[in-house]
Amino acid sequence: MNSIDETHNPARTSWITSAQSHPDFPIQNLPFGIFSNDGGAPRGGVAIGDFILDLAALAQSSLLDGAARQAADAASGDSLNPLLALTADPRRALRRAVSALLDSNSTHRDAVTPMLHPAIACTLQLPARIGDYTDFYVGIHHATNVGLLFRPDNPLLPNYKHVPIGYHGRASSVRVSGTPVLRPHGQLKATHAPAPELAVTRRLDYELELGVWIGKGNAPGVAIPIEEAGQHIAGFSLLNDWSARDVQAWEYQPLGPFLAKSFQTTVSPWIVTAEALAPFRIAQPGRPEGDPAPLPYLCGVDDQAQGALAITLEVTITSERMRAEGHAPLRLSQGPASNMYWTVAQMVTHHSVNGCNLNPGDLLGTGTISGPTRHAYGSLLELSNGGAHPVELPTGETRTFLEDGDILSLSGRMEAKDRVSIGFGPCSGLVLAAQKR
Ligand code: CA
Numbered sequence: 145m146n147s148i149d150e151t152h153n154p155a156r157t158s159w160i161t162s163a164q165s166h167p168d169f170p171i172q173n174l175p176f177g178i179f180s181n182d183g184g185a186p187r188g189g190v191a192i193g194d195f196i197l198d199l200a201a202l203a204q205s206s207l208l209d210g211a212a213r214q215a216a217d218a219a220s221g222d223s224l225n226p227l228l229a230l231t232a233d234p235r236r237a238l239r240r241a242v243s244a245l246l247d248s249n250s251t252h253r254d255a256v257t258p259m260l261h262p263a264i265a266c267t268l269q270l271p272a273r274i275g276d277y278t279d280f281y282v283g284i285h286h287a288t289n290v291g292l293l294f295r296p297d298n299p300l301l302p303n304y305k306h307v308p309i310g311y312h313g314r315a316s317s318v319r320v321s322g323t324p325v326l327r328p329h330g331q332l333k334a335t336h337a338p339a340p341e342l343a344v345t346r347r348l349d350y351e352l353e354l355g356v357w358i359g360k361g362n363a364p365g366v367a368i369p370i371e372e373a374g375q376h377i378a379g380f381s382l383l384n385d386w387s388a389r390d391v392q393a394w395e396y397q398p399l400g401p402f403l404a405k406s407f408q409t410t411v412s413p414w415i416v417t418a419e420a421l422a423p424f425r426i427a428q429p430g431r432p433e434g435d436p437a438p439l440p441y442l443c444g445v446d447d448q449a450q451g452a453l454a455i456t457l458e459v460t461i462t463s464e465r466m467r468a469e470g471h472a473p474l475r476l477s478q479g480p481a482s483n484m485y486w487t488v489a490q491m492v493t494h495h496s497v498n499g500c501n502l503n504p505g506d507l508l509g510t511g512t513i514s515g516p517t518r519h520a521y522g523s524l525l526e527l528s529n530g531g532a533h534p535v536e537l538p539t540g541e542t543r544t545f546l547e548d549g550d551i552l553s554l555s556g557r558m559e560a561k562d563r564v565s566i567g568f569g570p571c572s573g574l575v576l577a578a579q580k581r
Contacts, residue, residue: 151243152423154564158246159253162193168567175414179266188219196266201259211237223273228359228378229504236419268413270320272505280310281511284485293530305435308486308494314406320413321571327578328407330391344578347389348546351512352459352522355383355411358506365499370444373489379415382554382571383509412571424558425450428487442490451487456557464549471538479520483513548577
């Protein structure tokens with residue numbers, strides 16, 4: 145598991161004043177992403193306050209050596225896959241070097257200043273070329289709520305408490321935060337209609353999830369033991385698994401989601417590293433009395449002791465009219481990320497148990513993270529109880545599902561006693577009207 149070091153020191157401040165009390169990017173975070181500015185080539189950067197530190201420029205400087213330079217070199221291209229392919233050691237060395245350079249006590253301020261770019265003038269893109277994207281279903285309250293809507297007599301299928309359920313998602317349509325989502329077409333079939341029709345979805349929804357970025361891969365045929373799963377997890381972001389519920393309801397049996405999900409998935413642009421998250425590790429909540437114990441290959445002592453994360457997740461919405469009238473975003477839900485029945489390490493271990501190889505830059509989604517009560521439900525399907533109970537907006541408008549012009553945003557806040565809180569940055573998207581066919 146990841147250890148605490150000087151980079152997590154809550155007393156450490158940066159000479160970049162906007163980093164102090166920054167909600168997402170104080171000096172204790174230092175997430176990695178890919179940015180470009182002024183027509184330049186996309187390259188790796190580190191978020192610090194309101195700025196981005198250019199890792200390609202840093203790699204060319206004389207400020208780094210050894211493993212830190214190796215990691216910065218690997219982050220100098222237009223994707224972070226080479227950085228992700230390294231073990232955690234060079235990544236941690238770069239984190240420690242960058243932290244020291246940005247520390248208020250650093251003597252390298254003049255040398256580093258030209259490598260900083262105002263984030264507002266930069267364009268962020270996907271942090272990695274995603275070879276494969278797998279979406280899990282570990283939010284047990286979501287699985288139960290949705291199960292109740294789709295199968296009232298049989299909400300949680302018998303495999304749920306034995307298998308970390310997942311399916312292979314679509315990597316080509318994963319987009320970075322800020323990319324609008326086009327309302328998709330699909331096959332819809334009303335319950336009593338004799339036949340389906342091709343139409344624009346009327347039940348566009350979001351799903352609040354964590355994204356997991358795979359670091360070092362495993363060789364084909366070689367399973368990842370639960371004790372080693374953490375070595376393959378480079379970091380985390382927020383993930384919105386946009387979903388067309390009417391398409392989903394018609395198409396999902398027997399093989400699961402397909403076009404209801406594959407039109408777009410949105411991730412936040414920054415990979416918050418496993419190292420940055422070390423102070424926010426907490427015990428995996430115990431299973432309720434009577435639940436089966438996982439099979440031994442999914443049981444790790446360390447994983448159970450610190451395999452969950454102290455992250456508060458939140459979803460907000462604005463409609464076009466709310467923005468025009470100057471209303472603040474409306475919070476749709478708020479809840480802890482610990483509402484996961486399986487840990488991320490269990491997801492990784494299970495994914496590889498059949499010999500499937502994971503690659504650097506692969507993306508896992510946790511599945512929708514809902515809490516046990518309505519204020520922590522992670523989708524409109526749940527909040528509106530399948531469309532039966534609309535959510536009221538401050539304008540008097542109502543929502544059962546998303547309307548064109550809505551902006552949906554996810555956020556996450558990592559908090560622990562005596563620690564500086566960090567965040568992911570934005571994960572948002574504007575809903576655009578469907579294209580005419
Ligand atoms: Ca999902």
